[in-house]
Amino acid sequence: MNRYLLKACIISTLICCLSCKDESKSTGVEYDPSKEIVLKTFFPVEGGARDKILLDGENFGKDPSKIKVYFNNARATVVSSSGERIYAIVPRLPGANPKISVVIGSDSTVYEGNYVYHTQALVSTVTGNGVKSFTAGSLSDATVYGKYLELDREGNIFMSWRDGNTTGSTAATFGVARINEAENIVTPLIQAEAAGRVLYANGLTVDRATGVLTAAHESVQEVMFTFDPKEAWYPRQRNARYSTSDYASIVVADRYKNFITFSPWDGHLYTRFRDGKVARINPQTLESKIVHQGPYGSQYGQAINPAKPWELYITLHSNASPIEFRQGIMVLDLRDPDGTGGFRRLNAPGGSSFKDGPIQDALFNLPKDIKFDNDGNMFVADYGNHCVRMVSPDGVVTTVAGQPGTAGFKDGGPAESLFNQPWGVAVNELGHIYIADWNNARIRKLVIE
Incomplete structure (x- = not known):
């Protein structure tokens, strides 16, 4: 049977069963806190996001x-309850083979x-289209030739680029552009040739409440x-x-700040210099303060977890020192940035490799940009693993898209799609992931259901 027809039959059966059950249990009793919740069975036993499920007990x-249903840590939508049967909607991305809990x-x-x-x-x-330069126009x-991405709530994709102009027809350019699918447009917000660039941009950040986009000048400390x-x-x-003391404390040779990130937790911007210092910036007054001293090293990415907006995540370069921080995904607790355990590595040491599983065992190969969806899932552009x-x-x-260790270009499902050194990622309000597929010179879109 066609799997879509089968799915339609299952949904029809579920609705019919629910209707019959509700009719027979219209006099169901209220929840009694003095008695235990009894769980029996659930149906169906498999499916995907937005599928219906019946929980009996x-x-x-x-x-x-008053009922909460979780698939691992992902919360399902509870539609109704008869007292002995809960009708719910399966949440998006709960993880592999989730356990179902009722609270x-x-x-x-x-x-x-x-x-x-x-x-x-x-x-x-x-x-x-694979041409490694920037030209405005329709999609x-x-x-x-984008490197880093960010999104606002209105569906605008912001891209920073530093193109090497491999075509040789014009000079290389640097800038920030806006891409909008609905408007069918790619347009620069700021652009200049390499010799006269006014903004050398890497990571971008958006305050989604106001829509204001901020980009740090990589090589000018305060700009x-x-x-x-x-x-x-x-x-x-x-x-x-x-x-004066904070300014002087930043090592002159390492005043590179590749990223700046807005935190809705305290309304401040955070940036990190190559010498490991993290600064907090008030976006209104521009008053700035060094709040943390971490390990030396250039960065690949930086992001705030919206589910825990006091957590600042950082991916460090292969030049990090001490060596145990190289090619690592780090987290800094902004509530107590210089406290014990305020800065720590999450994934296993030993980069330039690939391994899925618990993050303490996981390995990446030059992980670059990182971004979160609103549920706290972090997406990583694993540059060296092409996925x-x-x-x-x-x-x-x-791994949600691409084939680890295989470079190429192909659209389609997760098992068949191919990337070539993905560099930037961004996630919109619907959870769709946009990828700056750098060596393919394209912006790709990953929709996960």
Whole structure:
């Protein structure tokens, strides 16, 4: 039987069963906190995001607003309850073979057995045609050689580029561009030839409440640029203000700040210099302060976890020192950045390799940009392994697109898609992942269901 027809039959059966059950149990009792929650069976036992599921048991109560259902740490939508049957919607990306738990009040119970979760994904090309230079235009006509990406709530994709112009027809350029699928446009916000560049940009950050985009000038310590949608993203230079002692403390040869990140936890911007110092910047007053001294090393990526917006994640270069920090994914707790355990490595040492699994055992090969979705899943552009990896909130690493160790270009499903040195990633409000597929000179889109 066609699997889509089979799925339709299952859904119809579920709805019919639910309707019959609800009719027969319309007098179901309320949840009794003095009694245990009893879990029996769930159906179906496998499926994907947004599929329906029926959870059978006892003492659920009839108020769906008081019932929480989790697949691992991912929360499902509870539609209704008869007291003995919960009707719920499977959440997105709960991890492999999740356990299902039911929480009512202070009671929490876990079903025996695992739900078999099937990830459905598709990789497509947004813009770019393999030409390694930047040219504005429609999505089909533009050429892109982007490195880092960021998104706002309105669907604008922001890209920084530093193209080497391998065509040789014009001079290499540096800049920041806006890409919009709905408007079918790729347009520069700031652009200059290498000899006269005013902004040497890497990582980008957006305050999603205001839509303001910020880019740090890599090699000028205090300079950053903001692009406000209320001003049609007109670039404005702003200079961070450090105390004399903080300014002097940053090693002159290492005043490179490749990234700047907005934290909604305290409304501040955070940047890190190559000598390991992390600075906090007030975006209104521009008052700036060094809040942490970490290990030496250039960066590949930096991001805030929106599920825990006091956590700043950093990927360090292969030149990091001490060597145990090389090619690592680090996290800094902004609540106590210089406290014990405030800065730590998450993945296993020994880079330039590949291994999925628990993050403490996982290996990457030159991990570059990192971004989170709103559920706290972290997506990693694993440059050297030519694939996109995901770290779930419970710390499990999986490959979600691309074939580890195989470079190429191919759209399609996760098992057949190919990338060539992916560099940048960004995630929109719907959880769609955009990838700057650097050596393919394209912007790709990964939709996971």
